[in-house]
Each structure stands twice: as C-alpha cells, then as structure tokens.
Amino acid sequence: xxxxxxxxxxxxxxxGYLLRTLRSTEEAARYVRSQGVRIELLIxxxxxxxxxxxxxxxYDPAAFDGFQTVTVDNGxxxxxxxDGIAIARGEYVTACDADDLISFNAFASLLETARRExxxxxxxxxxxxxxxxxYWVGHYSGSDIVTPLRVVTHNPFPARFFAPRELLLKIPLAxxxxxxxxxxxxxxxxxxxxxxxxxxxxxxxxxLFYRRRSTSLSAEFDRVSVRQIPPSRLFEPxxxxxxxxxxxxxxxxxxxxxxxxxxxDAEAVRASADFLQTAVCRELVHAxxxxxxxxxxxxxxNGNWWGTRTFPIHAGIAYYRLCQTLGSNGPFSDIVFAPSKxxxxxxxxxxxxxxxxxxxxxxxxxxxxAEQEAELEPLRGLLxxxxxxxxxxxxxxxxxEEDVDxxxxxxxxxxxAKARIHFGRSVYAARFWRRFGPLLRDNRAILYRLGxxxxxxxxxxxxxxxxxxxxSDCLGTLDMLPSGNQGIIARDQTRIGTMLxxxxxxxxxxxxxxxxxxxxxxxxxxxWLAQPEEVDQIDLxxxxxxxxxxxxxxVRIDSWSGAIGPSQIxxxxxxxxxxxxxxxxxxxxxxxxxxxxxQTGGLDDLVLDGRTGLTLxxxxxxxxxxxxxxxxxxxxxxxxxxxxxxxxxxRELVExxxxxxxxxxxxxxxxxxxxxx
Numbered sequence: 001x002x003x004x005x006x007x008x009x010x011x012x013x014x015x016g017y018l019l020r021t022l023r024s025t026e027e028a029a030r031y032v033r034s035q036g037v038r039i040e041l042l043i044x045x046x047x048x049x050x051x052x053x054x055x056x057x058x059y060d061p062a063a064f065d066g067f068q069t070v071t072v073d074n075g076x077x078x079x080x081x082x083d084g085i086a087i088a089r090g091e092y093v094t095a096c097d098a099d100d101l102i103s104f105n106a107f108a109s110l111l112e113t114a115r116r117e118x119x120x121x122x123x124x125x126x127x128x129x130x131x132x133x134x135y136w137v138g139h140y141s142g143s144d145i146v147t148p149l150r151v152v153t154h155n156p157f158p159a160r161f162f163a164p165r166e167l168l169l170k171i172p173l174a175x176x177x178x179x180x181x182x183x184x185x186x187x188x189x190x191x192x193x194x195x196x197x198x199x200x201x202x203x204x205x206x207x208l209f210y211r212r213r214s215t216s217l218s219a220e221f222d223r224v225s226v227r228q229i230p231p232s233r234l235f236e237p238x239x240x241x242x243x244x245x246x247x248x249x250x251x252x253x254x255x256x257x258x259x260x261x262x263x264x265d266a267e268a269v270r271a272s273a274d275f276l277q278t279a280v281c282r283e284l285v286h287a288x289x290x291x292x293x294x295x296x297x298x299x300x301x302n303g304n305w306w307g308t309r310t311f312p313i314h315a316g317i318a319y320y321r322l323c324q325t326l327g328s329n330g331p332f333s334d335i336v337f338a339p340s341k342x343x344x345x346x347x348x349x350x351x352x353x354x355x356x357x358x359x360x361x362x363x364x365x366x367x368x369x370a371e372q373e374a375e376l377e378p379l380r381g382l383l384x385x386x387x388x389x390x391x392x393x394x395x396x397x398x399x400x401e402e403d404v405d406x407x408x409x410x411x412x413x414x415x416x417a418k419a420r421i422h423f424g425r426s427v428y429a430a431r432f433w434r435r436f437g438p439l440l441r442d443n444r445a446i447l448y449r450l451g452x453x454x455x456x457x458x459x460x461x462x463x464x465x466x467x468x469x470x471x472s473d474c475l476g477t478l479d480m481l482p483s484g485n486q487g488i489i490a491r492d493q494t495r496i497g498t499m500l501x502x503x504x505x506x507x508x509x510x511x512x513x514x515x516x517x518x519x520x521x522x523x524x525x526x527x528w529l530a531q532p533e534e535v536d537q538i539d540l541x542x543x544x545x546x547x548x549x550x551x552x553x554x555v556r557i558d559s560w561s562g563a564i565g566p567s568q569i570x571x572x573x574x575x576x577x578x579x580x581x582x583x584x585x586x587x588x589x590x591x592x593x594x595x596x597x598x599q600t601g602g603l604d605d606l607v608l609d610g611r612t613g614l615t616l617x618x619x620x621x622x623x624x625x626x627x628x629x630x631x632x633x634x635x636x637x638x639x640x641x642x643x644x645x646x647x648x649x650x651r652e653l654v655e656x657x658x659x660x661x662x663x664x665x666x667x668x669x670x671x672x673x674x675x676x677x
Contacts, residue, residue: 040066149316
C-alpha cells in the first residue's frame with residue numbers, strides 16, 4: 001500500500017464546521033507522521049453545497065503525505081464511505097465526520113493498537129467527549145467486555161472505525177436512507193462485523209470530540225426513523241448462539257449474582273471517570289479547545305459520565321434464550337401473533353386457517369409469538385404439528401414493551417423474511433405492526449376480522465370493536481382481512497370505503513362430525529344461548545316458559561352449558577348479539593337444530609327466517625322480548641313438517657358453507673390468490 005492510514009472524511013453541508021475538523025485532523029496527522037507513519041487524507045463530497053465544495057477546492061493538504069477528493073451522488077453515508085474505502089490507498093482506513101474533532105494522539109494510538117491486535121480487529125477511541133447542544137463523556141469498552149448480548153437494543157460501539165481496508169471491502173456499510181424506516185448504518189456495520197468474528201478494541205487515552213447539534217444527520221434519524229437497524233446476520237439464531245455463547249455462559253455461571261455483576265460494571269465506569277483528573281486528559285482537551293472553544297473542560301464532570309459496559313444486557317439474554325428455542329428451525333412460512341388471552345374465537349379461527357394451509361401444502365413451518373404464556377393456552381393442540389411457540393416476557397423479568405417489539409423485529413428479520421403474518425385481537429400485534437409493519441414489505445399481513453361486540457349503557461347499545469381503529473390506521477400495510485361473517489365485511493367496507501378487495505369471506509368451519517337429532521317427536525325442551533352478563537341481568541327462560549304455559553305449551557328452557565346433547569332438545573334460542581356465540585350456533589345447526597334469534601344479533605347470514613330458523617322482529621324492549629320468544633317457539637311447535645324442513649336446511653347450510661371440505665377449498669383459494677397477487 002502507498003500509505004499506512006487513509007483518513008476518510010465524509011462531507012455534505014458542514015461548511016461552518018469543516019475548517020475546525022480539518023485543523024484537528026492535521027494536528028493528529030503531524031503527530032503520527034513524526035513517528036514515520038505515512039498518512040493520506042481522502043475527502044468524499046456527497047452532494048455538497050456550493051460553499052462546501054469551494055472550501056475543499058481551496059484547501060491546502062500540506063499536513064498529509066497524500067490527498068484525494070472524490071464527489072459522489074449518493075445522498076447516503078454508507079455508500080459514500082464505501083466509495084471512499086474503494087479508492088483509499090492506506091493499509092488502514094479511519095472514518096471521520098466533517099463536524100467532529102479528535103485528540104492529537106488518536107491516529108498514533110489507533111494504529112499502534114490495530115497492528116498489535118491483528119487483521120480481525122476494529123479499533124476506536126476510548127473516550128467520547130460530547131459538546132455543543134449537550135455535554136457528556138462516554139467511556140467505550142471492547143467486545144471482550146461489551147459482548148454481543150448488549151447490541152440487541154443499543155449500539156455500544158462508535159461510528160468512527162479504524163480498521164484494515166481489506167476487512168471493510170469484505171464487509172461494506174449498508175445503504176440506509178434518511179426517512180421513516182430503519183437507521184444507523186454504523187450500528188448495522190458493527191453487528192455485521194461481530195457476526196464475522198471481528199473483535200472491537202479501544203485505543204487507550206484517545207478522545208473523539210463529538211459535536212451534538214440539532215440539525216445533524218444522526219439527530220434527524222433519531223427523529224424520523226424507527227431507531228432500529230435493517231436485518232443483520234448477527235441475529236440469525238445459529239449465528240447469535242455461536243457469537244454470544246461465551247458471554248451467555250459467563251452469565252449463567254454467575255446466576256444469582258447478576259446484581260453483583262452490574263455493580264462491578266457500574267464501579268468500573270465510575271473509575272474510568274478518573275481520566276478527567278489526569279494530565280493527559282487536560283492536555284488533549286486543551287489542544288482541542290484551542291481549535292474549538294465550544295469544547296469547554298469546565299462542562300465535563302463525573303456527573304455526566306456514562307460507559308458502554310453498563311448498557312442493558314437483559315434484552316440480549318432474552319434474545320439468546322429465544323434463539324435457543326428456535327435453534328436451526330426456519331425460515332418460517334407463517335408467523336402467528338397469539339390473540340389476547342380472552343379472545344378464544346380469534347385463536348381457534350387462526351388455528352383452523354393454519355391447519356388448512358398446512359393441509360394444502362401452503363404452510364411449511366409455523367412460529368407463534370405471544371407476550372405471556374397464558375396467551376398460548378387457547379392455541380395448544382390446535383396448530384399444525386411441529387409448530388414452535390415462544391412467549392416473550394418469561395424470557396427475562398426486566399423486559400419492557402419496547403424490548404419485546406425489538407426482539408420481535410429481530411426474530412422476524414432473521415427467520416421469517418417472506419412469511420405470512422397472522423393476527424387478530426392482539427394488543428401485542430397491533431402495537432408492533434403500527435411501528436414496524438410499514439417496513440416488512442416482503443411479508444404478507446393477514447388480520448382476522450372478528451367484528452364488533454355490543455354493550456348496553458343506559459339502555460343504549462354501543463359497539464365495541466378492538467381492531468377497527470387499527471384497520472383504519474394501518475389498512476395500507478395489511479394484505480388480507482378474512483372474516484367468517486359477510487355482515488361484518490359489508491359494515492367494514494361501508495364505513496371505510498377503500499381497498500375493498502382486501503376483505504375476504506372465509507366462513508368458520510365446523511369440523512367435528514355432529515350428532516344429528518333424529519326427529520322422532522318433540523321433546524319440548526330448548527337451550528337458551530346467551531352471554532354471561534345477559535344471564536345475570538334477566539331471567540328470560542322463566543318468563544318465556546310462563547307465556548308458553550298460558551298457551552297450553554309446557555316447554556323447558558335451559559341455559560346453555562355446552563353439556564346438553566342435540567338429541568335431547570328441539571331448538572336453540574339466542575337473544576345475544578356478540579359474535580362470540582357463532583360457533584356453538586353453527587354446531588347446533590350442523591346437528592339439525594333450528595335457531596330462534598334476534599334480527600339484530602349479527603346472525604343474518606346463518607339464521608335465514610323461515611329457512612334455517614326464525615327471527616324475532618325488532619325493536620324489542622325487555623318486556624316484549626319474552627312474548628316474542630314465546631310466539632316464535634309456539635310457531636316452531638305448531639307444524640312438524642315445517643320443523644323438519646328447518647332442521648334439514650340448517651344442516652345443509654352448514655355442510656355446504658362450513659363443512660371441512662368447503663373450508664379447506666376456500667382457504668386454498670383465497671391464500672393462493674393472495675400469494676399470486
């Protein structure tokens with residue numbers, strides 16, 4: 001190589017800061033050149049302002065052994081640094097930004113450390129002195145202390161690398177554009193390097209003076225991005241288990257002493273603050289202060305000191321345990337966010353679809369994600385064989401919602417890059433999808449539309465719909481909204497009025513072989529199907545039975561418990577409105593039991609008046625409801641032939657629309673259509 005070190009200086013619009021950066025760089029270059037080191041300055045101008053381009057054109061590079069400039073049209077730091085690395089003529093490349101300063105001993109110490117540590121080491125300054133908008137001092141530790149367990153949720157290594165050029169040619173920086181997406185090409189590069197077995201090492205007693213300003217690129221990324229990096233090989237389960245394994249082993253061997261380990265790290269960081277009292281520190285800061293008076297030594301103290309060895313480790317431990325569960329499984333064809341623990345219908349519906357996809361060969365492997373273990377219970381035994389399930393919060397007691405979302409995006413990036421993502425009535429899924437859904441463009445999101453419930457307040461009915469506002473906000477990132485109820489689809493489409501082709505009718509299946517009632521005469525016994533709150537509020541069966549008795553009919557009406565067989569009853573009375581009762585009604589109809597239901601119960605696609613059951617005319621107040629129910633029941637018993645017709649047509653409707661074969665065919669059809677699209 002022509003030079004020992006190439007200083008890679010990226011510039012864009014820093015004309016008011018560039019001169020001070022160049023003077024600091026010159027001081028460090030003269031210091032290392034006095035030791036016989038050959039050094040070049042390479043300035044990469046990425047869409048520079050006219051003023052900045054003119055500054056560079058006037059610059060006298062006499063302080064360096066070599067000098068290059070190149071103008072690029074990237075609009076992105078990663079590709080611009082890659083362009084500079086490609087034409088650099090030094091054995092080592094060190095990155096600089098056009099508004100920061102560096103201690104005059106930095107290049108000398110960085111080079112000495114790099115040569116000692118070998119070609120698989122990246123070196124960086126030991127201290128970061130922040131100045132400008134904020135004043136903080138940070139102490140960096142190498143990867144022997146700050147292991148991959150700490151990089152899951154934070155970037156504990158700086159962006160100003162000092163590394164062999166050949167290493168950076170093999171592992172380039174990513175192109176991460178400013179916008180509402182991923183961020184931090186430096187964090188991503190550090191993860192990629194760790195995945196390749198690279199070690200991070202500090203050069204002792206060196207300082208990066210980092211200018212903190214409101215209009216910097218990093219500040220803009222903080223403001224507009226999701227503050228997470230694109231996929232990195234480091235977080236592929238087998239890679240993370242291998243890379244972070246030794247650190248995790250140390251943690252588990254010290255189990256029960258975690259607090260002591262954290263205390264030791266905190267004490268080490270406090271001890272590093274003694275650097276402020278050293279003559280070396282004062283000399284280095286004084287030299288920088290002469291270049292830029294904003295570097296004010298009096299603003300730095302032990303009170304604004306941090307160290308990367310105290311960055312949180314719990315998310316890394318949790319991710320390691322998650323990777324242990326996943327092992328070498330994946331990539332997954334389907335991801336399921338377990339519905340909230342009280343959403344049993346959503347859980348069963350999603351499980352039936354996944355089994356249908358597995359049967360048709362469209363679902364090869366399934367991963368279920370839940371926040372709590374209880375959310376997995378409704379799914380147990382229902383999903384395809386080989387399904388893997390993970391609940392997040394049991395992985396580590398200190399996890400927050402933010403941590404859970406980060407672990408989720410990491411595992412999806414690593415194991416489910418093109419998977420379908422299934423969810424419905426899940427607070428976890430909705431929160432995660434609002435943040436990261438727009439970035440998962442290669443995944444297909446399927447939201448299962450269960451529809452609204454109804455609650456009565458002061459005699460007025462109010463709709464309760466956990467997913468509707470989420471759909472309104474996120475419809476553009478959702479690929480399909482299957483629903484078992486055409487009425488729900490029609491109401492959604494009327495209210496939203498756009499992207500109507502995303503809703504698809506997928507009737508809930510009745511897969512168990514029903515015990516069909518043989519009509520050998522009436523048993524004069526019905527089941528009343530109601531929600532618990534309805535049972536508590538009114539004693540409807542007694543009132544209905546009393547009205548029927550006044551007409552000479554002695555009919556027993558039991559509250560449904562799920563234990564009464566169809567051969568013992570004649571019909572089902574349903575006065576409830578919530579959608580959660582559709583499945584037991586379907587099972588009753590499959591057994592040949594006609595349904596008596598309210599018109600406004602959301603069952604108009606099942607209870608076809610005079611064909612599969614009878615509907616109660618509305619509106620009905622509480623007093624009129626008992627009379628209406630009694631008259632419908634009497635009408636049912638008045639004509640045995642009509643009863644037989646209702647029974648037969650109820651069975652036929654369920655078999656035709658909700659039978660196993662019909663369901664599997666519909667699953668195959670709508671998902672094949674979605675995949676083709």
